[in-house]
Amino acid sequence: MIRSLPGLAAFAAGLMGLGIFLALIVAPEDADQGISQRVFYIHVPIALTAYFCFGLGAWKALLLLWRGDERYDLESYVAIHQGTIFGALTLITGSIWARASWDVWWTWGSNQLVLFLVLFLFYCAYFMLRFSLEEGPRRARSSAVYALFGVVLIPVSFLAIRLAEDFIHPTVFTREGPQMTGTMFATFCVSWAAVTLLAYVLYRVELAGKRLDADLRELREVLQ
Amino acid sequence: MTYLADVAALTHKDLRIELRARDTLPAMLLFVLSTLVVFHFALPEGTGDAAAYGLLWVAIVFTALLGLSRAWVPEQEHGVLDGLVLAPSDRSAIWLGKTLATLAFLVASQVIALPAFVLFFAPLDLVALAGVLLADIGICAVGSLMAAMAAASRSREVLLPLLVLPLTIPLMVGGVGAAISPEGERYLLLLALYDGVFSVLSWASFEYVVTE
Numbered sequence: 001m002i003r004s005l006p007g008l009a010a011f012a013a014g015l016m017g018l019g020i021f022l023a024l025i026v027a028p029e030d031a032d033q034g035i036s037q038r039v040f041y042i043h044v045p046i047a048l049t050a051y052f053c054f055g056l057g058a059w060k061a062l063l064l065l066w067r068g069d070e071r072y073d074l075e076s077y078v079a080i081h082q083g084t085i086f087g088a089l090t091l092i093t094g095s096i097w098a099r100a101s102w103d104v105w106w107t108w109g110s111n112q113l114v115l116f117l118v119l120f121l122f123y124c125a126y127f128m129l130r131f132s133l134e135e136g137p138r139r140a141r142s143s144a145v146y147a148l149f150g151v152v153l154i155p156v157s158f159l160a161i162r163l164a165e166d167f168i169h170p171t172v173f174t175r176e177g178p179q180m181t182g183t184m185f186a187t188f189c190v191s192w193a194a195v196t197l198l199a200y201v202l203y204r205v206e207l208a209g210k211r212l213d214a215d216l217r218e219l220r221e222v223l224q
Numbered sequence: 225m226t227y228l229a230d231v232a233a234l235t236h237k238d239l240r241i242e243l244r245a246r247d248t249l250p251a252m253l254l255f256v257l258s259t260l261v262v263f264h265f266a267l268p269e270g271t272g273d274a275a276a277y278g279l280l281w282v283a284i285v286f287t288a289l290l291g292l293s294r295a296w297v298p299e300q301e302h303g304v305l306d307g308l309v310l311a312p313s314d315r316s317a318i319w320l321g322k323t324l325a326t327l328a329f330l331v332a333s334q335v336i337a338l339p340a341f342v343l344f345f346a347p348l349d350l351v352a353l354a355g356v357l358l359a360d361i362g363i364c365a366v367g368s369l370m371a372a373m374a375a376a377s378r379s380r381e382v383l384l385p386l387l388v389l390p391l392t393i394p395l396m397v398g399g400v401g402a403a404i405s406p407e408g409e410r411y412l413l414l415l416a417l418y419d420g421v422f423s424v425l426s427w428a429s430f431e432y433v434v435t436e
Contacts, residue, residue, distance in 0.1 A: 065432055122390035129387060132377040141432040142373045146387070149366075152425055153391060156418055160394035163401060163414055 002208050005201065012197040019045075019191035027187040036100030041187055043093040045195040046086050047112065051154070053083030053199060054119070058151040061144035073140035074214075076147055077130065078206045082199055084123045090116050111161050118157050122150055230313040234321025239328060241298055248294045252287050252333040259283040260337065260344055273346035277403040280341055284334070284356065284399070285363065285392050291329050292367040293384050295322055296375040309434050319368060319430035327364040334360070351409060355402030358415035359395045362422060366391050369426040372433050394418050 023041035030037035057079035064072035094113045099105050108114055126146050133139040242248055263279045299305040308318050334356060342348055348356075367388050374384040395418060401411030 065429070118390055118393050125383075125386040125390060128379075128383055129373060129377065132379045132383055133373075134376075136436075138376065138433075138436055141435075142376070145369075145429040145432055146373070148429065149391065149422075149425065152421060153394075156394050156421060159417075160397040160414060163411065164397040 005204055005208065008197070008204070009201045012194065012201045015190065015194035015197055019187070019194040022187040022190055027184050028181060033101050036097065039093055039097045039100070041191045042195075043090065043097055044188070045192040046093060047090040047116065048192060049195045049199045050083050050086035050090055050116075052196065053079050053086060053203070054123070054147075054150055054154070056203075057083060058147050061147040064140060064144045065148075070137070070140065073143065074210055075207065076144060078203055078210065080123060080126060080147055080150075081206065082203050084120065084127070085202075086195075086199060087116055087120045087123065091120060109165075111158065111165070114161050115154070115158050118161075119150070119154065122153060126150070227314055227317055230317040231320045231324065234308075234318060235324040235328075238298070238322065238325030242325075242329065247297075248291055249329050249332060251294075252291050252329060253336055255290050256283055256287040256333055256337040257340060259286065260340055264344060274404050276341075276345035277352075278400055280345070280403070281359075281396055281399045283337070284359070285389070285396065287333055287337070288326075288330050288360070288363045288367060289385050289388060291326055291333075292364075292371045292388065293381055295326050295368055295371045300375060305434065315431040315434060316427050318434070319372070319427060322368040322372075323364045323426075326368055327360055330360050330364060331357070348403065349408075351412065352403040354412055355399045355408065355415060358412060358419055359399045362395050362415065362419045363388070363392055365419065365423040365426050369430055369433065372430070376433075391422075 019041065023038050027038065027041065029035065057076045060072045060076035060079060063069070064076060091113070094110070094116065095105050098107050098110065098113070106113075126143065129146055130139065130143050133142060260283060263276070263283070267275055267279065296305070299308065309315060338348060338353070338356065367384075370387040370391070371384055374380045374387060377383050395415065398411045398415035398418065402408040402415070405411060
């Protein structure tokens with residue numbers, strides 16, 4: 001399994017390059033927002049990938065609680081780790097976009113961005129929890145339960161943030177420009193595929209590293 | 225029926241411990257009243273009622289956190305939690321008993337704190353009160369599970385607010401919305417949805433958190 005990783009990584013890098021090329025050169029300029037709209041091709045795929053990673057982490061957590069197989073613990077943790085990294089990137093790219101189109105670094109008017117901030121804090125607490133528990137099945141299960149709370153929190157928070165707009169932010173920013181053209185949509189799909197693949201490669205690399213680490217520790221204990 | 229009897233016995237145990245030792249409730253009461261006084265000085269003149277309602281919710285959440293941080297302390301001593309886990313009852317009954325006891329403390333502290341809020345700051349209507357009650361249920365349900373997780377960790381008191389605060393954001397939105405929005409009922413629905421979803425989730429997952 002590890003042997004296929006360099007090939008996959010090279011493919012992901014190539015696809016990322018293609019995505020960036022399409023986003024910067026080929027896709028037509030947005031009539032409304034101009035060049036700043038191009039961050040969309042990076043920002044939205046990263047955000048979707050972060051959701052996907054959180055979902056994967058929760059799915060592995062569910063499998064852990066269901067089947068009790070220890071290996072799901074590491075898989076769940078690594079997926080959430082990647083999700084948090086991509087979540088941080090979403091906040092950064094979203095902030096850059098907000099600066100370019102609304103002239104502020106942060107806006108409470110963008111539901112998605114606020115949701116990501118809440119999720120980011122939530123998943124940072126996941127790491128705090130994980131690293132302050134003793135290693136073992138109980139830690140695995142507590143982390144899994146917390147990861148499951150995360151995926152339930154996503155829709156509930158989204159609903160709450162939508163409702164909160166009524167009293168916190170009566171005017172809603174609309175970032176929907178004109179309908180996406182075919183080229184724009186194609187560019188978006190390539191970027192999305194590239195970022196998803198990149199996340200998958202990172203997930204596999206980290207997982208392989210963590211497993212090697214655990215195996216090595218076991219070996220060392222046997223040898224001593 | 226034995227399930228309900230177990231829950232009742234566990235809640236009763238917590239209430240009786242509190243009646244004898246008086247560890248939690250007086251602290252919560254004093255905390256929430258001091259917080260309200262601090263808020264008086266934090267709110268500049270003419271800030272209006274809306275800001276006061278927001279701060280009331282901060283006070284409620286932090287008071288709940290104070291209560292939750294003490295919630296599993298009696299179980300930590302003398303291996304009580306191990307005994308409860310080994311007892312021939314459903315483990316979720318332990319969670320439900322703790323949630324009900326914490327809820328009782330929180331509501332009891334609010335019986336004093338909310339009139340004080342009305343006296344100091346702004347009136348509360350029925351929808352706002354319903355919002356407080358629904359949010360109390362949600363925060364105790366989620367909080368007692370998180371407190372059980374935090375109690376098993378090395379950094380319990382520090383960890384609990386970090387775990388609970390992101391989860392209380394929908395409750396905050398619902399509670400503040402119920403207090404200040406003209407269509408407060410919509411926010412009650414959000415709170416009821418939150419309570420339903422997260423109570424079932426906490427109820428179902430408690431067993432995994434306490435068993436070795």
